[in-house]
């Protein structure tokens with residue numbers, strides 16, 4: 001690794017400095033590990049504008065300077081080997097893995113969920129691209145008519161540089177946290193959406209319409225802007241397990257809801273268990289805007305994710321509805337942040353978690369009400385369900401309320417599948433595992449009912465798989 | 473009812489322990505198809521313990537034998553008993569949040585009938601039974617027993633009885649906490665089940681329900697035992713004189 005240049009040096013003479021004469025050929029994938037050369041190569045390969053290149057290099061310096069988080073699952077975080085990660089692989093290079101390398105349990109789950117062949121290969125990282133062309137094209141035509149921009153982030157930057165430049169990194173600055181800095185340095189893929197004033201996108205926009213390796217990369221970057229009075233629902237991820245041999249998923253998602261706009265962002269995350277899922281998601285809501293995060297975490301070994309809404313304009317409303325399923329060996333550290341900056345803003349956090357076997361779930365939340373933000377209302381509800389004696393759950397709620405005239409509700413509950421509930425259901429002919437599954441499905445129902453039909457069905461089926469063979 | 477009919481349900485020498493404590497101390501019962509027995513007894517005498525343990529509650533240790541339709545079901549799990557046609561209407565039905573009455577009922581009906589019932593057919597049947605029980609159809613979409621009033625819970629128990637059509641049902645204080653209109657509706661359901669040949673044991677400590685459901689046999693239950701059995705007139709006598717004159721020590725088992 002070469003010595004780290006200062007940001008001011010970067011960009012003036014990269015050819016002389018790094019000597020990448022033919023990056024297209026040389027950098028089909030960057031070498032393992034993180035350095036300014038790697039960042040430079042990524043930016044060069046993408047033919048990015050100067051400001052983005054500088055942005056990346058600055059972010060890398062921040063990443064290198066920032067210590068690891070001192071909270072959360074620090075023991076597990078310490079096991080991330082940043083030198084052993086490939087930070088950028090071109091989409092076309094992702095095909096080299098063989099179907100035989102995909103773990104048996106992942107294949108079995110594909111079977112059980114009935115995922116079509118072409119999708120399986122993509123989800124398992126065997127093929128680079130899966131496009132459901134027909135759906136995507138009809139959707140795209142409709143969007144174009146409305147003036148809605150829906151692109152992957154790289155294309156967004158190329159085709160709408162002015163908008164991207166204006167908003168990129170404004171909601172989540174690189175210095176926000178170590179992983180946001182990492183993403184800012186090496187991001188690739190993700191979605192870019194702009195919805196014009198008073199425009200309502202009738203159907204949920206799904207990354208799934210056109211999932212490809214770029215879009216569902218390890219370091220994806222998403223920016224959604226809903227102009228005044230606009231309305232959009234975006235869905236990220238899918239219930240099928242996504243297998244990747246690379247261990248770190250560190251995304252950044254920024255949402256901007258202008259006056260009177262509405263954004264709902266739904267995530268179903270089912271990464272395979274070897275993955276650290278460390279994601280920063282934050283929205284800014286102007287006057288009368290509504291932002292809802294609907295966030296489901298089923299997979300990954302360790303998730304740390306706390307979707308946030310900054311309630312900047314009067315009467316803005318923020319909501320986080322989340323479920324986490326922590327199976328044996330998994331740790332789901334999830335939560336929410338609501339920052340009330342303006343009067344009469346309201347927020348609601350509903351967090352549901354299921355821990356099974358040695359699974360562990362944590363709720364970590366922050367509600368902040370600034371002095372002068374009078375008439376605010378917030379309610380936080382955390383429900384944890386434990387299955388088995390080894391399962392664990394913790395809550396770390398933080399309330400920073402600097403204003404008197406507000407209404408704050410907080411409720412936390414931990415439960416187990418009750419013997420009396422089980423007996424009741426079994427006395428109606430349901431077998432033990434059927435009865436347990438019914439109770440668990442009931443527990444997550446408030447979440448499931450917010451999902452589009454096909455996702456709801458898949459999620460229930462997935463929970464069924466996760467519940468298999470559970471005792472206690 | 474046929475004099476020669478064989479009991480649809482019987483139990484012999486049933487004892488139940490909760491931990492160290494013996495709560496049920498030797499109970500024998502034999503119920504014919506379509507026959508209604510009433511078990512009446514003071515609070516805390518062990519009626520619910522008997523009913524729950526007969527259904528197979530895992531927390532209670534039952535000894536003795538339990539037969540359903542001529543087969544020994546003593547050691548079977550509650551779901552197995554249910555699938556063979558046994559039913560318990562709970563004194564305190566538990567809530568299962570997030571599970572609608574309709575989806576729960578459909579799962580139960582499918583489990584007990586051994587085949588998935590088509591949605592349309594199922595809905596039709598469910599709505600008809602709900603109408604019989606004067607229930608608002610909106611009930612089907614509510615979460616099972618979640619936030620239900622006492623009376624609503626009891627109606628839902630009877631709805632299940634009518635949908636599952638068991639061979640034998642234990643009804644544990646299905647009459648308590650009901651106003652007179654609700655009581656009549658519940659009685660109507662019980663009578664409908666009886667005319668479908670369901671044998672039943674009604675556990676109650678009021679005579680009230682028996683004004684609308686005429687039992688064939690009345691048992692007085694005290695301190696874990698049946699201390700006396702008789703016809704419907706026994707219920708009236710209990711109403712007038714209370715239980716004190718029937719001290720278990722003085723009377724002995726039946």
Ligand SMILES: Nc1ncnc2c1ncn2[C@@H]1O[C@H](COP(=O)(O)OP(=O)(O)O)[C@@H](O)[C@H]1O
Nearest residue numbers: 490495513514515516517518519520521522531
């Ligand atoms: N789960 C239990 N654990 C301990 N004691 C119990 C339990 N259930 C019932 N009992 C006791 O058993 C006795 C009979 O209770 P129960 O069967 O509920 O009476 P009844 O239904 O006739 O009012 C009471 O003394 C009660 O306290």
Ligand SMILES: [Mg+2]
Nearest residue numbers: 519520563645
């Ligand atoms: Mg009782």
